[in-house]
Amino acid sequence: MPAPIRLRELIRTIRTARTQAEEREMIQKECAAIRSSFREEDNTYRCRNVAKLLYMHMLGYPAHFGQLECLKLIASQKFTDKRIGYLGAMLLLDERQDVHLLMTNCIKNDLNHSTQYVQGLALCTLGCMGSSEMCRDLAGEVEKLLKTSNSYLRKKAALCAVHVIRKVPELMEMFLPATKNLLSEKNHGEILHTSVVLLTEMCERSPDMLSHFRKLVPQLVRILKNLIMSGYSPEHDVSGISDPFLQVRILRLLRILGKGDDDSSEAMNDILAQVATNTETSKNVGNAILYETVLTIMDIKSESGLRVLAINILGRFLLNNDKNIRYVALTSLLKTVQTDHNAVQRHRSTIVDCLKDLDVSIKRRAMELSFALVNGNNIRGMMKELLYFLDSCDPDFKADCASGIFLAAEKYAPSKRWHIDTIMRVLTTAGSYVRDDSVPNLIQLITNSVEMHAYTVQRLYKALLDDISQQPLVQVASWCIGEYGDLLVSGQCEEEEPIQVNDLYVLDVLEGLLVSNLSTPVTRGYSLTAIMKLSTRFSSLNRIKKVVSIYGSSIDVELQQRAVEYNALFKKYDHMRPALLERMPIMEKTATNGPSETVQTNGETDSTILDTKHLPSISQPASQVGFLKHGFSIQTCAHFRHLNNIQPLNVIIPPMTAYNKNGLIIEFTFERSNPNPNIAVITIHATNSTEADMTEFVFQAAVPKTFQLQLLSPSSNVVPAFNQGSVTQVIRVLNPQKVRCYCEPRTHSASDLQCIQAINFYLSCVPGESNPQPCAS
Amino acid sequence: MQFMLLFSRQGKLRLQKWYVPLSDKEKKKITRELVQTVLARKPKMCSFLEWRDLKIVYKRYASLYFCCAIEDQDNELITLEIIHRYVELLDKYFGSVCELDIIFNFEKAYFILDEFLLGGEAQETSKKNVLKAIEQADLLQENFSSQSPHNCLSTP
Numbered sequence: 001m002p003a004p005i006r007l008r009e010l011i012r013t014i015r016t017a018r019t020q021a022e023e024r025e026m027i028q029k030e031c032a033a034i035r036s037s038f039r040e041e042d043n044t045y046r047c048r049n050v051a052k053l054l055y056m057h058m059l060g061y062p063a064h065f066g067q068l069e070c071l072k073l074i075a076s077q078k079f080t081d082k083r084i085g086y087l088g089a090m091l092l093l094d095e096r097q098d099v100h101l102l103m104t105n106c107i108k109n110d111l112n113h114s115t116q117y118v119q120g121l122a123l124c125t126l127g128c129m130g131s132s133e134m135c136r137d138l139a140g141e142v143e144k145l146l147k148t149s150n151s152y153l154r155k156k157a158a159l160c161a162v163h164v165i166r167k168v169p170e171l172m173e174m175f176l177p178a179t180k181n182l183l184s185e186k187n188h189g190e191i192l193h194t195s196v197v198l199l200t201e202m203c204e205r206s207p208d209m210l211s212h213f214r215k216l217v218p219q220l221v222r223i224l225k226n227l228i229m230s231g232y233s234p235e236h237d238v239s240g241i242s243d244p245f246l247q248v249r250i251l252r253l254l255r256i257l258g259k260g261d262d263d264s265s266e267a268m269n270d271i272l273a274q275v276a277t278n279t280e281t282s283k284n285v286g287n288a289i290l291y292e293t294v295l296t297i298m299d300i301k302s303e304s305g306l307r308v309l310a311i312n313i314l315g316r317f318l319l320n321n322d323k324n325i326r327y328v329a330l331t332s333l334l335k336t337v338q339t340d341h342n343a344v345q346r347h348r349s350t351i352v353d354c355l356k357d358l359d360v361s362i363k364r365r366a367m368e369l370s371f372a373l374v375n376g377n378n379i380r381g382m383m384k385e386l387l388y389f390l391d392s393c394d395p396d397f398k399a400d401c402a403s404g405i406f407l408a409a410e411k412y413a414p415s416k417r418w419h420i421d422t423i424m425r426v427l428t429t430a431g432s433y434v435r436d437d438s439v440p441n442l443i444q445l446i447t448n449s450v451e452m453h454a455y456t457v458q459r460l461y462k463a464l465l466d467d468i469s470q471q472p473l474v475q476v477a478s479w480c481i482g483e484y485g486d487l488l489v490s491g492q493c494e495e496e497e498p499i500q501v502n503d504l505y506v507l508d509v510l511e512g513l514l515v516s517n518l519s520t521p522v523t524r525g526y527s528l529t530a531i532m533k534l535s536t537r538f539s540s541l542n543r544i545k546k547v548v549s550i551y552g553s554s555i556d557v558e559l560q561q562r563a564v565e566y567n568a569l570f571k572k573y574d575h576m577r578p579a580l581l582e583r584m585p586i587m588e589k590t591a592t593n594g595p596s597e598t599v600q601t602n603g604e605t606d607s608t609i610l611d612t613k614h615l616p617s618i619s620q621p622a623s624q625v626g627f628l629k630h631g632f633s634i635q636t637c638a639h640f641r642h643l644n645n646i647q648p649l650n651v652i653i654p655p656m657t658a659y660n661k662n663g664l665i666i667e668f669t670f671e672r673s674n675p676n677p678n679i680a681v682i683t684i685h686a687t688n689s690t691e692a693d694m695t696e697f698v699f700q701a702a703v704p705k706t707f708q709l710q711l712l713s714p715s716s717n718v719v720p721a722f723n724q725g726s727v728t729q730v731i732r733v734l735n736p737q738k739v740r741c742y743c744e745p746r747t748h749s750a751s752d753l754q755c756i757q758a759i760n761f762y763l764s765c766v767p768g769e770s771n772p773q774p775c776a777s
Numbered sequence: 778m779q780f781m782l783l784f785s786r787q788g789k790l791r792l793q794k795w796y797v798p799l800s801d802k803e804k805k806k807i808t809r810e811l812v813q814t815v816l817a818r819k820p821k822m823c824s825f826l827e828w829r830d831l832k833i834v835y836k837r838y839a840s841l842y843f844c845c846a847i848e849d850q851d852n853e854l855i856t857l858e859i860i861h862r863y864v865e866l867l868d869k870y871f872g873s874v875c876e877l878d879i880i881f882n883f884e885k886a887y888f889i890l891d892e893f894l895l896g897g898e899a900q901e902t903s904k905k906n907v908l909k910a911i912e913q914a915d916l917l918q919e920n921f922s923s924q925s926p927h928n929c930l931s932t933p
Contacts (some may be wrong), residue, residue: 007884008881011880011881015880051884054883054884055883056875058790058791058792058883060790060805079914079917079918080918083884083918084884084913087884087887087888087891091793094798094800094801095798096798096800115917117910117914117917120892120910121896124891124895127895127896128891128895129798130793130898131798150908155900155901156895156900159895159896159898159900160895160896162896162898163896169869190903190906193900193901193902194898195901197898199911230838235903235905235906236902238858238862244855244858245855245858245859245899245902246902248855252850252852284854284857284858285852285854285855285858288854288855288858289855290851291852291854292852292855295852323821323822323856324853325854326823327825328825328853329825358821359821359822360822361822361823361825361826361827362823530825599825710874
């Protein structure tokens with residue numbers, strides 16, 4: 001059989017293939033040849049064949065049949081074989097397959113080989129892909145090599161130890177003795193870099209190690225100092241800076257050691273200042289060191305002067321031509337903006353300029369940082385820049401930017417008009433990107449800005465005339481027109497020139513939304529409701545009735561339901577319509593579902609206000625009010641607590657007799673406390689139908705921990721005989737969890753019945769639920 | 778460092794070094810996605826990007842992209858220097874290196890990388906020392922192969 005072709009020959013051949021298919025054919029042919037060669041257990045050419053296989057593997061072809069061959073190569077005595085064998089192992093073997101464990105013995109032997117380059121191969125392979133089992137078996141060998149005087153092996157052993165520790169953290173302890181002299185001067189600095197890496201790994205993983213190694217701080221400071229001060233060392237020099245890789249690693253280790261520790265931080269203050277001021281910044285390598293220095297300064301307990309120095313370095317980075325440096329600066333500033341806010345503020349204008357950068361990552365960071373820097377003083381200026389950014393930025397950014405603007409505007413708006421204008425601007429420029437929860441938030445904001453209603457509805461109306469494609473804008477606009485349409489047509493706007501529009505035009509616009517293909521079902525719902533509301537604000541009743549009845553047969557179920565209910569409102573409940581469609585009151589924001597109404601609204605607690613406004617909660621985009629089902633059972637929520645005459649919410653539990661024995665009757669009446677509806681007020685009435693007065697009557701109540709109980713003073717201790725009077729006492733129970741409670745009052749009767757009667761009953765405090773179930777025992 | 782990839786402007790992989798255990802399938806997927814992402818970047822963009830939960834540092838040298846994935850606490854700027862150091866080593870070894878050198882001598886590119894980095898960290902910060910070690914190892918290889926009649930690999 002002819003000798004297998006050489007590696008370079010194969011590469012050359014494969015590269016001549018003009019199509020994928022041709023390449024595949026060549027590869028398959030070669031693979032077949034290789035396979036038969038493997039079968040023949042050919043020692044001579046195994047190396048060559050595996051090398052070829054590795055090349056084909058890199059092109060993306062399967063090569064698993066070469067795995068065992070790699071193991072054979074590793075076991076060979078020839079250095080060439082071992083080199084390719086170990087390479088193959090690193091490329092083809094995978095710790096999830098048991099095959100890799102067969103390597104362990106070979107590696108063990110090679111770790112003790114007489115040639116350091118063979119030992120090096122073994123250490124490299126173990127440190128690159130050793131599994132936990134392998135690491136466990138071979139940790140001892142690695143530890144031995146860590147103590148050897150051969151620096152070539154020692155540095156490899158250090159990094160191999162790092163890998164072992166990552167895989168099997170419990171083994172960290174065994175490397176501790178070997179670390180004793182790692183940083184000592186005797187090593188000619190050759191193993192410093194890897195030693196620092198090993199120490200870093202150990203300190204990061206174990207607080208004990210961290211405290212143990214803190215004593216190395218002075219030594220590390222000294223080494224760093226020597227690096228900076230010492231003369232030119234061409235071997236380790238990069239653009240005039242001595243061993244930047246080592247400098248960076250030392251700075252990183254110092255960061256870990258100095259964090260949270262005053263003494264260590266103080267010990268490194270000087271050297272950090274020195275590095276920060278003396279490092280050459282014209283090339284990337286100098287800036288890499290400065291970057292690491294800044295990170296260290298910010299993390300340890302540095303004095304304020306040093307921190308300001310660090311932030312100024314970052315500020316200078318922002319002005320650097322190199323965009324990588326700008327990127328790194330923005331990332332670091334983002335991390336420090338919370339803790340060193342004022343210092344970062346000084347660089348605000350530079351940061352804002354970065355919004356105009358061409359690079360996407362830089363823009364994003366500049367945007368995040370800008371939002372972090374907005375405050376009451378700079379809101380106007382910042383908002384101008386941010387709105388400009390919103391106009392021109394990529395669609396990926398628009399949602400985040402819009403949300404950020406809303407938040408900032410809410411926190412720092414200098415005036416209501418400015419706030420509304422800002423919102424309008426966002427809705428018109430990025431209206432389709434705003435988040436779903438913006439719509440209810442905006443509605444609530446607009447409702448509460450009472451004096452701006454006319455202005456707002458006018459601006460929204462004008463925006464609608466321009467563009468009805470942006471759904472959040474359209475939804476908010478429809479809602480406003482429905483609410484404040486009367487202000488719109490009456491031209492009451494004070495803030496700007498009132499527009500001339502009559503109700504027919506307004507209805508045209510709203511009906512246009514209903515039929516437009518651009519409107520989503522949610523938007524259509526908003527429009528229909530708005531039209532309905534205008535029935536009490538405009539005089540075009542017939543037209544509105546017609547529109548509503550048309551949609552009674554709409555395919556969209558949601559729309560159909562609304563139309564049917566509104567129809568019913570016209571036909572059967574027309575007397576209620578004005579009250580139902582009245583203006584929305586000011587809303588209080590609750591944490592969960594967006595706006596909900598306060599208990600007292602303009603003192604109209606007796607009125608029959610049921611508002612049909614659809615306030616989408618964050619979870620449900622469509623409306624939830626299904627109120628007009630035969631008989632007004634209200635299905636929504638806690639939103640409408642002040643609804644009295646439809647279903648009295650104040651009294652949800654009718655009075656009950658809790659105890660009726662031996663002539664003593666105790667009755668409970670329940671009320672809900674105003675203003676806190678979570679408090680149930682229980683009034684007990686005790687009457688005595690026996691012949692003798694009951695003296696020393698004491699009512700006690702015990703409740704579980706979820707409740708709070710307040711017993712007010714009773715009217716008297718004596719329950720008069722023959723039902724001539726009663727003792728009343730008020731108990732207030734707070735049940736914030738709305739959990740079913742189990743209340744056990746104990747009464748002591750001063751008559752000869754020295755018995756304690758336990759009465760069990762349930763108090764249900766969930767609103768809307770029906771009667772509690774007493775069960776006296 | 779979690780891994781390093783070298784690929785051409787057409788997206789062909791020239792070298793892949795993985796320092797984390799992943800299945801072949803996962804490696805292929807990551808490679809495909811990352812190559813696509815990096816090749817889509819415009820020349821004016823910075824050398825860093827966030828990808829999944831990693832930081833990607835990449836730099837183009839002639840027709841080859843050198844791409845490293847580092848962790849959150851690693852320094853991006855020094856990683857650029859690591860990449861540059863590797864390129865310098867290749868350059869010194871091959872004498873004005875070009876993509877073809879790496880294609881035809883991929884195993885040597887790996888040997889040099891393995892002499893410079895171990896487990897994702899730099900093991901030797903002196904250029905001279907790395908090259909010296911490679912030289913010695915090559916000699917060792919030649920000595921062995923000069924003893925056997927069949928040359929399995931040719932050295933440059």
